[in-house]
Structures are given as structure tokens and as C-alpha cells.
Amino acid sequence: MIVKGSVCVVTAGRYAGETVVVTEVIDDVFVKAKGRRVKERRFNKRHLLPTGKVVENIDKYLEELA
Numbered sequence: 001m002i003v004k005g006s007v008c009v010v011t012a013g014r015y016a017g018e019t020v021v022v023t024e025v026i027d028d029v030f031v032k033a034k035g036r037r038v039k040e041r042r043f044n045k046r047h048l049l050p051t052g053k054v055v056e057n058i059d060k061y062l063e064e065l066a
Helices: 058-065
Strands: 006-010 019-025 030-035 041-044 048-054
Touching: 019 048, 019 058, 030 058
Parallel strands: none
Antiparallel strands: 006 019, 006 048, 019 030, 030 041
């Protein structure tokens, strides 16, 4: 299950292989997420692989990735 704060790996498209954090769940199909080299954008949940990690402070986690 993908919820706000979920750490995921993008599996398809331009950003494949990038680690992102979900910032907002839009609906059953789409979420907004951002990562170290990925600006906040909409992703289809089918193209995200959850790592099982959920973070509370999204911005702090992204700073640690850098």
C-alpha cells in the first residue's frame, strides 16, 4: 500500500531507478512524489515499487539522500 511518506523506486519511464517519496495521494491511480533528482510530479502507482519504508519528515529525508 502506498501512503503519504512512502519511499518508492520508480520502475518505468524517464525516472526509472530513482528513489522518490510520496508527498500526496491524489486518487486510486495517481500520487505526487519527489526525489533527489526528481521534481515533484504525478506518478501512476503501477510505476512505483514501495520499499516498505515510510518517513514522517519528507524534506529532511530528501536532504539525507543528497
